[in-house]
Amino acid sequence: MSIKIGIMGYGNLGRGIECAIRQNDDLELVAVFTRRNPETVKILTEGVSVCASADVENWKDKIDVLILCGGSATDLPKQTPEYAKYFNVIDSFDTHARVPEHFANVDAAAKASGKVGIISVGWDPGMFSLNRLYANAILSDGADYTFWGKGVSQGHSDAIRRIEGVKDAKQYTIPVESALEAVRAGKNPELTTRQKHTRECFVVLEDGADAAKVEQEIKTMPNYFADYDTTVHFISEEELKANHSGIPHGGFVIRSGKTGWNLENNHVIEYSLKLDSNPEFTSSVLVAYARAAYRLNKEGQSGCKTVFDIAPAYLTSMSGEDIRAHLL
Amino acid sequence: MSIKIGIMGYGNLGRGIECAIRQNDDLELVAVFTRRNPETVKILTEGVSVCASADVENWKDKIDVLILCGGSATDLPKQTPEYAKYFNVIDSFDTHARVPEHFANVDAAAKASGKVGIISVGWDPGMFSLNRLYANAILSDGADYTFWGKGVSQGHSDAIRRIEGVKDAKQYTIPVESALEAVRAGKNPELTTRQKHTRECFVVLEDGADAAKVEQEIKTMPNYFADYDTTVHFISEEELKANHSGIPHGGFVIRSGKTGWNLENNHVIEYSLKLDSNPEFTSSVLVAYARAAYRLNKEGQSGCKTVFDIAPAYLTSMSGEDIRAHLL
Numbered sequence: 001m002s003i004k005i006g007i008m009g010y011g012n013l014g015r016g017i018e019c020a021i022r023q024n025d026d027l028e029l030v031a032v033f034t035r036r037n038p039e040t041v042k043i044l045t046e047g048v049s050v051c052a053s054a055d056v057e058n059w060k061d062k063i064d065v066l067i068l069c070g071g072s073a074t075d076l077p078k079q080t081p082e083y084a085k086y087f088n089v090i091d092s093f094d095t096h097a098r099v100p101e102h103f104a105n106v107d108a109a110a111k112a113s114g115k116v117g118i119i120s121v122g123w124d125p126g127m128f129s130l131n132r133l134y135a136n137a138i139l140s141d142g143a144d145y146t147f148w149g150k151g152v153s154q155g156h157s158d159a160i161r162r163i164e165g166v167k168d169a170k171q172y173t174i175p176v177e178s179a180l181e182a183v184r185a186g187k188n189p190e191l192t193t194r195q196k197h198t199r200e201c202f203v204v205l206e207d208g209a210d211a212a213k214v215e216q217e218i219k220t221m222p223n224y225f226a227d228y229d230t231t232v233h234f235i236s237e238e239e240l241k242a243n244h245s246g247i248p249h250g251g252f253v254i255r256s257g258k259t260g261w262n263l264e265n266n267h268v269i270e271y272s273l274k275l276d277s278n279p280e281f282t283s284s285v286l287v288a289y290a291r292a293a294y295r296l297n298k299e300g301q302s303g304c305k306t307v308f309d310i311a312p313a314y315l316t317s318m319s320g321e322d323i324r325a326h327l328l
Numbered sequence: 329m330s331i332k333i334g335i336m337g338y339g340n341l342g343r344g345i346e347c348a349i350r351q352n353d354d355l356e357l358v359a360v361f362t363r364r365n366p367e368t369v370k371i372l373t374e375g376v377s378v379c380a381s382a383d384v385e386n387w388k389d390k391i392d393v394l395i396l397c398g399g400s401a402t403d404l405p406k407q408t409p410e411y412a413k414y415f416n417v418i419d420s421f422d423t424h425a426r427v428p429e430h431f432a433n434v435d436a437a438a439k440a441s442g443k444v445g446i447i448s449v450g451w452d453p454g455m456f457s458l459n460r461l462y463a464n465a466i467l468s469d470g471a472d473y474t475f476w477g478k479g480v481s482q483g484h485s486d487a488i489r490r491i492e493g494v495k496d497a498k499q500y501t502i503p504v505e506s507a508l509e510a511v512r513a514g515k516n517p518e519l520t521t522r523q524k525h526t527r528e529c530f531v532v533l534e535d536g537a538d539a540a541k542v543e544q545e546i547k548t549m550p551n552y553f554a555d556y557d558t559t560v561h562f563i564s565e566e567e568l569k570a571n572h573s574g575i576p577h578g579g580f581v582i583r584s585g586k587t588g589w590n591l592e593n594n595h596v597i598e599y600s601l602k603l604d605s606n607p608e609f610t611s612s613v614l615v616a617y618a619r620a621a622y623r624l625n626k627e628g629q630s631g632c633k634t635v636f637d638i639a640p641a642y643l644t645s646m647s648g649e650d651i652r653a654h655l656l
Contacts, residue, residue: 019589023468044589099652125656127462130640131599132655134455137616137643138609140351184602259612261347261372265604267612271459272600274512276593281466284587284595288465308651312458313636315465323636324427327460328453 002028003294006059009069010034010041016283017067018044026317027287030063060086065290077102084109084117088293090286092122107304116297117304121289122282123273128253130307131271135255139267142257143188147175151249159224160201163217165209170244172200186256186266193227201232204240249278288315330356331622337397338362338369344611345395346372354645355615358391388414393618405430412437412445416621418614420450435632444625445632449617450610451601456581458635459599463583467595470585471516475503479577487552488529491545493537498572500528514584514594527558530572532565577606616643
């Protein structure tokens, strides 16, 4: 008996979920929901329905877990509590400041319906959060560092694209190697924004645009670029397509801390990801937590949860005996 | 109200537990138990009793969690099920092949007494196991690699010390950098024992011992050294004390795996530890899980568990609100 999964929203993340389900024999994709006209949406899996998102309620008894692939700004704050009325749900809500509010809304809806909702699943928030928690629980006296990259920031790429004269752009966030090394050496450095990451931009100009003006506008953009050392490369549309069409990402979570009667010993815990495809990796985390949501709900649990609340054994299809024999 | 901890066994690990408790305000050391004459055992914490291990039952109502610091070969297989009759217990049982049997014995005892027993806690087994599980659950199609070191192997150091003519010795296990790099590059290499680790030995000879004979005996020792590239350095007793008296260790857990409709994208997940003191770090993990054992038992749970069965939130003294606000 496989776990029946529905996908709400079919962009990069939705397609990643579809691929990840294919890699897991105990999961089955039963329907994809879209706000677009379903007839215009072509998915990869044969024999699976594409339906209007407005019809999702009709699938109440045919779907075990609905994975929500909308954006954190406007989609998920509405969708996750709404769909938790009918389904076990998973989202990748990543607006850190609004987590308490989102958690409360999903918790109320999921408790009322007797369903499980798991929010903020992916790698950050998600696997990075878990690693921050484990490392903090182990090393009480220490300092946390999170570095992102090398990877594409969608938000920063979009910000460049909004500049007049820019036809297309890709922005990479890059951790500063010397900062990483100082942290790894247990030096507990205090690092400014500029000392942690640099930003590299590949920009395609509109015909006749003023390169110097665009470069200046990028480098001085508040919040996005002004606090960073930023490099701008102007390239052709062909080059952008050929060399910068992927969506790689990754990063590092490091905690350095002391133990001993007089705190005389230092320890460094490091977790890192190097991802060819940010949405596909995020999707792989989401489907593992979809498995957990289904099982927890089968056990009678309900309400909102995060990665912190879920025992690791729920994520794998392997039995308790098998994981103790092969992974412990 | 702090959680009352007892320590069974006062060697390197027991002392590490004592130090770790001092770093956590919600934990309180109430007694240390020893098989030696308690009057001969001097501990670091003022005002805490040192008692004979035979008397531990008398502490049944005064200790919330008993942390077992014995060895995996003969102590823990007996101690953990025995003490689970009276206490919530934690051990660092690390004989991988005997985990199923140990789990069953502790589970039966702990279920009968209504207590929680958490076995195989530390970094390997422990944090490395967790990282193998998370990475396997996320990347279904992939390969696992565990490297140890650079660090002191107690077992290998002991093996050298048993050779005739050897006065003292320290052995370091060292991961092969080129193997690590191939794994990190997503090449999924097949690696022999020799290709993964080298062994470096620092040996103090007895007066008049034959260095060439000792070196030959080390390098050809089956299981311990014969399958590795081994380097032997002969040094003075003073040098050994000055430069090799620490117990550092560490290592790497890496999973490399593919995603995408045609498995076209590669991802690398890496977790690494660099530890100045192996026993103190292990102790820090053990006390975090002692906190979890206490809480799970308060919620009415009983039986044997491993790190796989415990939701991360149980490990920290921070509230759910705080971890969502600060670590998610």
